[in-house]
Amino acid sequence: MNAHTAIFPILIPLIAALLQLASRDLGLSIQRGIGLSAALLGILSAVWLLQLADGGSILVYALGDWAAPVGIVLVVDRLAAGMALLTALLAGASLLYASGGFDKRGRHFHPLFQLQIMGIQGAFLTGDLFNLFVFFEVMLLASYTLLAHGGGLARSRASLSYVVLNLAGSALFLIALGLLYGTLGTLNLADVALRLQTAEHDIALARLAGALLIAVFALKAALLPLSFWLPHTYAAAGAPVAALFVIMTKVGIVAILRVQAIAFAPSPTMADLLTDWLTPLALMTVLFAALGALVATRLRYFAAWLVLASAGTLLITPAHAQADITAAALYYLVQSTFIGAAFFLLAELIAERRGEVADAIQSGPSFQSPWLAMGFFIAAITAAGLPPFSGFLGKLMLLASLRETAAGAAIWIVLLTAGFLIIVALSRTGSRLFWQHNPQTQALVTPATPWQSVLAVLLLIAAGPLLAIFARPVADYAARAATQLHAPGAYVNGVLGTSGHLIVREARP
Amino acid sequence: MEAIVATAIGILTACGIFLMLRARTFPVVLGLTLLSYAVNLFLFASGRLMLDAPPLIRAGARYTDPLPQALVLTAIVIGFGMTAYLLMVALRAMAETGDDHVDGREKS
Secondary structure, eight states, rough: GGGGGGGHHHHHHHHHHHHHHHTTGHHHHHHHHHHHHHHHHHHHHHHHHHHHHTTOOOEEEGGGGGOOOSSOEEEEHHHHHHHHHHHHHHHHHHHHHHHGGGGGGGGSSSHHHHHHHHHHHHHHHHBHHHHHHHHHHHHHHHHHHHHHOOOOOOOOOHHHHHHHHHHHHHHHHHHHHHHHHHSSSSBBBHHHHHHHHHSSSSSHHHHHHHHHHHHHHHHHHGGGGOOTTHHHHHSOOOOOHHHHHHHHHHHHHHHHHHHIIIIIITTTTTSSSSSHHHHHHHHHHHHHHHHHHOOOOOOOHHHHHHHHHHHHHTTTSSSOOOOHHHHHHHHHHHHHHHHHHHHHHHHHHHHHSGGGTTTTTSSSSOOOHHHHHHHHHHHHHHHHTTTTTTTHHHHHHHHHEEETSSTTHHHHHHHHHHHHHHHHHHHHHHHHHHOBBOOOOOOOOOOOOHHHHHHHHHHHHHHHHHHHHHHHHHHHHHHHHHHHOOOOOHHHHHHSSSSOOOOOOOOOO | HHHHHHHHHHHHHHHHHHHHTSSBHHHHHHHHHHHHHHHHHHHHHTTTOOSOOOOOOOOOOOOSSSSSHHHHHHHHHHHHHHHHHHHHHHHHHHHHHHOBBBTTTTTO
């Protein structure tokens, strides 16, 4: 049974989606039941996977029972298992929120949501680059339709540019894979890593392929010149969909981290591929996002800018390829995912209470909702990186680990400046939303918020304090995951076997 | 043969990118289609171009690499589905905004 655990996070949502498609005439409660049980099972299987992976060995699951590098394998190390658990938890909370009534606003919400989870989980677990492309497409196709869920002019517009951009990105991904296969003759990540260490290939072409690959991941992760799509896309999506989308930028970041640590860093010709440009661009992304947050006019846009800021902060780290920096980044990644998602859900709950002013950041009708105000306060403190919650710890760990690096001073200046700008923006937003009342505007009768939505928001916000209280075990796990990631020999041996794994391949013309 | 295939891929890519940068949705869809043709050909060529060689390994016989063919097949299926979906999105955007401009409105 343990041998098959690696496939469970992918299979469970797939089966759930099929069941939901088959039972779509039986009513929404059945669909919700299937979806929520699948989410629960997904969390349980991810916890189980985490237990297995934390033993320290690399779990390799050969799909179709063909050994790597010929067959496609799923590879579970601590990083993959941790990301699988993060995805399962976030998906569970988003689905719980959507079960409060969002799923009624269009058709086929539940199967699409499960397929999106399947794509994300697959992207984290696969050990083959072409398989990664396929799971990216599963994830993207589901996200195209989920983005349009609920309808409306803004969503149609955002959908079009999002789909076109990602199709172009997919074309670039395929070009990178073609170059890589033409140069190295393999697409298995471990095999790629091994072949990059020998010098029997065209170095210029391999570097070009690597750079293109990173560019595609950077598009998903929203690195600055490729990040203009993010704010209006995420702001247009429905609240639970946007909450799930928060993990999609993290897919790109983790892909960069993994490819850099396993394939590029140990190779003499590729090790410097990311230095010199990734960190400056990431710093510019952080500043761009902080300025965007300052001028945001709606709370949903504000949340999207916060997501971009955390993506930029995380993108500072891969170029360094150091275990302690990556460990700090992983802790930061976990807490920023939960809080980013919480902000999108909060934005909708607040918008519902403010009538036609909705989530515009301006004075509106007064509404009495102490728990919502308190929730916003905790989420804001966490997002701003102020003590005592997890945002502060995450930022502190990152700053401490980056202090000794070459660009340490610049990183400190940018992160602290951006942090200050975000605090200003957050305090302005909070005071306009909750304190400044405009008697001219009329609140609609406050709709009763379904308990599912309330519970989902509270769970996500609770991540801020909880990740601070349990910071030690989470940070320790992140440290073990980072150490494992930056010792890629075990990964390569685990996938390809320890005995002379270079399959002799005839020379190609 | 390499020169012909390379030129074809280059021309397809250039036309595809040119059309993708247009302001109306239909040329953009056409551009993406051309770009995906170019990418498929490129992917196919990554296994090296061989004439009269089966994709089977037999002792001593010449063979062509079968893996890129499988990759191209996957890429074609995915690309086709995505293009179909993009057309639907473009039609819906036009129905809702009354305009086929990619931003949903003309710059005044």
